[in-house]
Amino acid sequence: MSAISLKDISKSYGPVEVISSIDLDIEKGEFVVFVGPSGCGKSTLLRMIAGLEGINSGTLSIDGTVANDIAPARRGIAMVFQSYALYPHMSVYENLAFSLRIAHVDKAEIDQRVRKAAAMLQLDPYLKRRPRELSGGQRQRVAIGRAIVREAKVFLFDEPLSNLDAALRVATRIEIAKLKERLPGTTMIYVTHDQVEAMTLADRIVVLNAGRIEQVGRPVELYEAPANLFVAGFIGSPAMNLLPCSLRHDGDRSFVTLAGAGAGAIAFGSGGRTDKEAGTLGVRPESLRLSTPEQALLTGTVDLVEHLGEVTILYLDVGSEQPVLAKFDKTKAFNRGDIVSLTADAAELHAFDAAGAALQRLA
Numbered sequence: 637m638s639a640i641s642l643k644d645i646s647k648s649y650g651p652v653e654v655i656s657s658i659d660l661d662i663e664k665g666e667f668v669v670f671v672g673p674s675g676c677g678k679s680t681l682l683r684m685i686a687g688l689e690g691i692n693s694g695t696l697s698i699d700g701t702v703a704n705d706i707a708p709a710r711r712g713i714a715m716v717f718q719s720y721a722l723y724p725h726m727s728v729y730e731n732l733a734f735s736l737r738i739a740h741v742d743k744a745e746i747d748q749r750v751r752k753a754a755a756m757l758q759l760d761p762y763l764k765r766r767p768r769e770l771s772g773g774q775r776q777r778v779a780i781g782r783a784i785v786r787e788a789k790v791f792l793f794d795e796p797l798s799n800l801d802a803a804l805r806v807a808t809r810i811e812i813a814k815l816k817e818r819l820p821g822t823t824m825i826y827v828t829h830d831q832v833e834a835m836t837l838a839d840r841i842v843v844l845n846a847g848r849i850e851q852v853g854r855p856v857e858l859y860e861a862p863a864n865l866f867v868a869g870f871i872g873s874p875a876m877n878l879l880p881c882s883l884r885h886d887g888d889r890s891f892v893t894l895a896g897a898g899a900g901a902i903a904f905g906s907g908g909r910t911d912k913e914a915g916t917l918g919v920r921p922e923s924l925r926l927s928t929p930e931q932a933l934l935t936g937t938v939d940l941v942e943h944l945g946e947v948t949i950l951y952l953d954v955g956s957e958q959p960v961l962a963k964f965d966k967t968k969a970f971n972r973g974d975i976v977s978l979t980a981d982a983a984e985l986h987a988f989d990a991a992g993a994a995l996q997r998l999a
């Protein structure tokens with residue numbers, strides 16, 4: 637039985653559908669990340685699970701029980717917001733204890749739970765402080781602590797790190813990763829538009845786009861086998877190079893030829909089609925390596941060299957609209973104007989049909 641199950645869930649604001657027919661099962665103890673561009677419906681979906689937004693159609697089940705009409709407070713769910721939502725006039729201790737006092741939990745039990753949560757989040761030295769006497773990262777930890785003391789079955793996080801500066805964001809991300817280890821039975825759903833957070837925290841990632849699920853999978857699955865052009869372009873940094881190509885489907889094979897390139901055709905599985913279409917060939921910047929001109933998949937002129945310390949990124953003009961990016965380790969020296977031939981292993985190439993769906997790779 638799934639901890640949380642969404643069946644054909646939709647949501648509209650007036651005539652505008654913002655969540656379209658979502659199906660998703662989340663297991664107990666799983667850490668699931670919803671990722672997608674701003675406005676794609678991540679917060680709306682999370683708030684529907686929390687009970688803060690109504691569901692227009694479909695079924696939400698929590699632990700096997702239909703929950704569409706269960707009041708938010710009775711769902712066993714705790715939500716951590718981007719804005720912390722702490723009580724400014726209360727100490728950290730009182731902020732942590734508040735929901736338990738409301739629920740008439742006895743004093744000794746409250747004290748024990750508050751101290752346990754504070755220890756888990758390294759907040760012990762700050763229990764007497766007010767929120768304004770804390771850094772952003774400490775405030776966010778108090779907000780997370782409030783979810784912990786409630787011993788909720790499910791934690792929902794809505795972009796909890798987006799108000800923190802870069803260094804604090806990394807530190808707090810690591811705290812959340814540790815929290816996941818310490819609370820293995822707690823199901824967590826985490827919303828972010830940051831794919832690094834998604835890749836590092838998630839057991840499974842749900843990629844959302846315009847209110848629909850584009851793909852669900854483990855982080856490496858999405859990276860290695862994106863199901864479509866949207867996921868290919870969204871997961872990975874710098875993004876996958878996407879090059880126009882022609883596709884010829886012929887029985888059990890599809891042949892990809894890059895426009896203008898000298899390379900021979902590359903074969904993918906066709907799924908039994910026999911037609912031709914314009915498609916897209918995808919190759920990640922880190923998959924490209926230097927080759928002889930004869931073996932090149934791509935040949936281009938170096939337009940820009942970015943030295944990032946541990947890596948060098950080349951921007952190549954290959955005669956198409958977008959530059960091709962290639963990532964090398966720090967020892968490679970290039971100059972603007974160099975002509976560079978590049979190739980990649982066939983296993984690291986991706987092909988997409990005219991509709992943007994990934995073609996099956998041949999092993």
Ligand SMILES: Nc1ncnc2c1ncn2[C@@H]1O[C@H](COP(=O)(O)OP(=O)(O)O)[C@@H](O)[C@H]1O
Pocket residue numbers: 649654672673674675676677678679680681
């Ligand atoms: N209360 C509301 N009324 C009308 N439209 C809304 C409301 N809340 C969100 N929306 C719209 O729904 C879409 C999804 O919003 P949201 O879930 O906040 O996206 P995300 O969290 O992925 O950035 C957006 O187009 C947004 O403008």
Ligand SMILES: [Mg+2]
Pocket residue numbers: 678679680
């Ligand atoms: Mg949002």
